[in-house]
Amino acid sequence: MTVSNTDASPFKILCSLLQAAEIITPDSSDYTESSQTWAAQKYSNPGLVIRPTSTDSLGKALAYLYTTNLDFAIYGHGFSSASAKDVLINTSAFDNFHFEAHSETVTIGAGQPWAEVYRKLSQVAPEYGIIGARTPCVGVAGAIVSGGFSWLSSEYGCISDPENMIDAKVVKYDGSVVWASTEPELLWALRGGGGGFGGR
Numbered sequence: 001m002t003v004s005n006t007d008a009s010p011f012k013i014l015c016s017l018l019q020a021a022e023i024i025t026p027d028s029s030d031y032t033e034s035s036q037t038w039a040a041q042k043y044s045n046p047g048l049v050i051r052p053t054s055t056d057s058l059g060k061a062l063a064y065l066y067t068t069n070l071d072f073a074i075y076g077h078g079f080s081s082a083s084a085k086d087v088l089i090n091t092s093a094f095d096n097f098h099f100e101a102h103s104e105t106v107t108i109g110a111g112q113p114w115a116e117v118y119r120k121l122s123q124v125a126p127e128y129g130i131i132g133a134r135t136p137c138v139g140v141a142g143a144i145v146s147g148g149f150s151w152l153s154s155e156y157g158c159i160s161d162p163e164n165m166i167d168a169k170v171v172k173y174d175g176s177v178v179w180a181s182t183e184p185e186l187l188w189a190l191r192g193g194g195g196g197f198g199g200r
Ligand SMILES: Cc1cc2nc3c(=O)[nH]c(=O)nc-3n(C[C@H](O)[C@H](O)[C@H](O)COP(=O)(O)OP(=O)(O)OC[C@H]3O[C@@H](n4cnc5c(N)ncnc54)[C@H](O)[C@@H]3O)c2cc1C
Pocket: 038, 073, 074, 075, 076, 077, 078, 079, 080, 081, 082, 091, 110, 111, 132, 133, 134, 135, 136, 137, 138, 139, 140, 141, 142, 143, 144, 145, 146, 147, 148, 149, 150, 194, 195, 196
């Protein structure tokens, strides 16, 4: 790994908590793709992009970042222009998909774009639709925390409505992992509370 403007000790400590494949430096070929913002003027040239591949490594990184003065942000797909001067946490590795036929529910990774959800659903259950974003390239979590509008919203409501988004697994500031339904105010805030709520 080549470290350019990331030589300061907090960056090194953060990197030591992650696998090499989870670290994206400004000279990495996927740096721009992993951090670009819809609004160019909001782009903060992050000193480091990390892409945790598990809730465990995301938890370790978050718990450490909250002990530092580093400017950091959570990034989905950049359509609300999430960016930070120091560390950007790219969530795109959270891209799982599971369709449960019995309950007619899907469990989807929050870091993928809706286009991936539509593609995966059409492969396993083409007879079903889902209340997802009109614009397929926006991120799942970003759309949900923004309320979320679907082509089906006039009939079925917002993507984040209780009938459509049942629950979410959340990595909290201290690295702990909870289902939001165990903390009803957290689940309420996820339903359109806006990105970065509860952050500092
Ligand atoms: C061209 C365009 C078309 C759009 N079309 C639609 C549409 O059809 N339907 C609709 O509902 N909305 C639409 N939107 C709005 C879009 O859903 C929001 O801007 C949404 O926040 C984008 O999410 P993102 O992951 O792409 O953006 P980002 O900027 O990466 O993230 C948005 C916010 O969510 C937070 N966030 C992202 N992922 C996570 C995560 N995994 N955990 C915690 N926080 C997270 C970020 O910190 C940030 O505050 C559109 C926006 C644009 C610019």
